[in-house]
Amino acid sequence: MRLYAYYRSSAAYRVRIALGLKGLAAEIRPVDIAANEQASDEFRRRNPQGLVPVLETDSGACLSQSVAILEWLEETAPDPALYPRTSLERARYRALCQHIASDIHPLNNLRVLRYLGGPLGQSQDAINTWYAHWITLGFTALEQEVIAWRGAYSLGELPGMFEVMLVPQLYNARRFSVATESFPALVDLDARCAELPAFRAAHPHRQPDTPEELRGVS
Amino acid sequence: MRLYAYYRSSAAYRVRIALGLKGLAAEIRPVDIAANEQASDEFRRRNPQGLVPVLETDSGACLSQSVAILEWLEETAPDPALYPRTSLERARYRALCQHIASDIHPLNNLRVLRYLGGPLGQSQDAINTWYAHWITLGFTALEQEVIAWRGAYSLGELPGMFEVMLVPQLYNARRFSVATESFPALVDLDARCAELPAFRAAHPHRQPDTPEELRGVS
Numbered sequence: 001m002r003l004y005a006y007y008r009s010s011a012a013y014r015v016r017i018a019l020g021l022k023g024l025a026a027e028i029r030p031v032d033i034a035a036n037e038q039a040s041d042e043f044r045r046r047n048p049q050g051l052v053p054v055l056e057t058d059s060g061a062c063l064s065q066s067v068a069i070l071e072w073l074e075e076t077a078p079d080p081a082l083y084p085r086t087s088l089e090r091a092r093y094r095a096l097c098q099h100i101a102s103d104i105h106p107l108n109n110l111r112v113l114r115y116l117g118g119p120l121g122q123s124q125d126a127i128n129t130w131y132a133h134w135i136t137l138g139f140t141a142l143e144q145e146v147i148a149w150r151g152a153y154s155l156g157e158l159p160g161m162f163e164v165m166l167v168p169q170l171y172n173a174r175r176f177s178v179a180t181e182s183f184p185a186l187v188d189l190d191a192r193c194a195e196l197p198a199f200r201a202a203h204p205h206r207q208p209d210t211p212e213e214l215r216g217v218s
Numbered sequence: 219m220r221l222y223a224y225y226r227s228s229a230a231y232r233v234r235i236a237l238g239l240k241g242l243a244a245e246i247r248p249v250d251i252a253a254n255e256q257a258s259d260e261f262r263r264r265n266p267q268g269l270v271p272v273l274e275t276d277s278g279a280c281l282s283q284s285v286a287i288l289e290w291l292e293e294t295a296p297d298p299a300l301y302p303r304t305s306l307e308r309a310r311y312r313a314l315c316q317h318i319a320s321d322i323h324p325l326n327n328l329r330v331l332r333y334l335g336g337p338l339g340q341s342q343d344a345i346n347t348w349y350a351h352w353i354t355l356g357f358t359a360l361e362q363e364v365i366a367w368r369g370a371y372s373l374g375e376l377p378g379m380f381e382v383m384l385v386p387q388l389y390n391a392r393r394f395s396v397a398t399e400s401f402p403a404l405v406d407l408d409a410r411c412a413e414l415p416a417f418r419a420a421h422p423h424r425q426p427d428t429p430e431e432l433r434g435v436s
Contacts (some may be wrong), residue, residue: 049317049359055355062305067285069311075305087293088279094286099267102285104323115351120340141267155238 001026004046004054006033007207008175010105010168012053013065017164018070020198022077026055029208043198067101068160070161082160093154093162100165104138108172122139132178135169139183142166152192163193171204194218219243220265222272224251225425226393228323230271235382236288238416240295244273248427251328254351285319288379299377311327311372311380314363318383322356326390350396353387357401360384365402370410381411389422412436 003026006011019026031037033050039050047054047064055063055072063069074082080108083090106112108131116130118123146154154162170190173180180187193199200206205214221237221244237244249255249270256318257268265272265282273281273290281287301308303362324330326349334340334348364372372380388408391398398405411417418424423432 036391050360051319051321057306059306061310063309063313065313065316067316068309071312072305072309075308087290088275089284089391089415090293091281093436094289095281095283098283098285102283102320102324103267103269106320107330112325116338117346119347119351120334120338122338122345126338129337130333133337144266 001058002029003027004029004031004043004052004056005178005207006031006038007210008171008204009033009052011051011093013168013171014066014164015053015069015073015102015200015206016202017167017198018073018082018161020201020217021080021082021159021164022073024077026075026117028208030207032209067097070164074161082164084155093160096142096154097161097165099138099142101171104134104169105172107134108176119201128176131176132173135173135176135178136174136182138169139180139186140195143183143185146189153189159193159196159199163189163199166190167193167199219276220247220259220274221245222247222249222274223268223425224249224256224270225428226389227251227270228420229269229392229403231386231389231420231422232284232382233271233273233287234420235289235293235385235416236300236379238419239298239300239377239382242291242295248425250427281309285315288382290377298376300373300382302373302378311378314360314372315379315383317356317360318387322352322387323390325352326394340435349421350391353391353394353396354400356387357391357398357404361401361403364407371407377411377414379418381407381417384408385411385417 001024003012003015005016005028007030011106031043033052037043038052044050046056046062049064051064053066053069055069057063063072084093113127116127151157153159166186169188170186203218205208205217219242221230221233223246225248247422249261251270256270257260262268264274264280267282271284271287274288275281281290302311331345334345369375371377372381384404385408388398388404421436422428423435
């Protein structure tokens with residue numbers, strides 16, 4: 001498989017973690033979003049929407065939208081499972097994942113930040129406040145959920161899709177200097193994940209297109 | 219089952235359509251978002267995130283996040299299926315659904331519009347332009363997808379989760395006077411859905427909390 005990705009795209013980061021947790025290998029093909037390469041005709045043949053990540057399967061099919069890719073991975077490579085076992089548990093668990101995928105991440109996308117700074121004429125300070133606002137709102141609710149857990153990870157002994165979503169979102173929070181001290185349970189969970197090979201290998205600072213100055217910086 | 223909903227919340231609208239397509243009944247319990255009732259302690263006992271919809275199952279479990287609820291419905295009431303049959307088809311199909319659920323809808327939420335008008339001091343004109351921008355960007359890509367279909371609906375003879383997502387988004391587009399003439403395939407698909415009982419019954423203007431002046435207006 002090939003994963004078309006950008007080192008610090010959090011949607012691509014999610015897919016890298018999930019591939020790792022499932023023990024699947026994919027060759028990383030960098031797409032330079034800073035240079036708008038995702039809007040090129042060549043890339044749009046793989047994803048007409050012009051967004052990373054795209055996972056090209058062994059059969060040559062190009063899959064887009066990280067949430068759809070994650071569901072596909074769970075269906076086609078079910079072991080280890082990244083969701084709980086019963087439908088009811090899965091529904092509650094998917095709600096936590098969607099909390100990040102629908103209510104936090106889309107508001108902090110690069111294209112959104114560019115719109116705030118461009119057409120809406122917002123200062124970098126105002127953009128940073130916006131960024132922190134949606135993360136803080138979402139993390140406040142998620143912190144309470146994680147505090148109530150009994151195990152070390154969302155699936156007890158193992159991490160699952162929740163960590164696949166959370167870890168990239170925490171990386172983003174730090175990148176934009178959002179205060180994370182108010183979320184000790186999320187920060188601790190993130191630290192436990194950072195010890196695991198799948199999360200280490202997926203980190204934005206260990207990708208083929210990671211800029212030299214960020215290489216290996218955790 | 220009970221569905222805690224607001225007549226024009228598009229996430230609640232999605233769940234109403236899916237329940238109807240699956241032939242499932244749920245008692246509608248209105249939550250007055252205009253009066254911030256979703257932030258009340260009573261409602262937060264059902265969903266700590268303070269967002270509609272919440273689906274209370276027959277066993278009393280409270281499910282939140284429309285995408286998670288839709289996946290639960292598909293798992294627990296699989297007939298009729300609202301997704302295609304193979305994993306690969308489902309992955310591509312879920313990507314179209316996520317295109318609406320992640321890339322359009324979250325940017326046009328009431329809480330986001332309130333932030334634009336409040337802390338960012340944007341005029342109603344600027345807010346409307348923002349609203350139209352994200353819808354137009356998303357619909358432009360989706361229009362090409364729908365043009366390429368052979369059948370009347372996303373699943374051929376039948377509508378599925380794509381229509382569950384699209385129809386509420388088109389309702390929103392019209393409410394904010396977004397020009398839809400450029401998307402004839404989406405508009406035609408929406409018109410075909412409007413003829414079906416599940417879509418008719420789910421319409422925001424046919425709910426217990428629909429204001430008098432909107433009742434029955436299509």
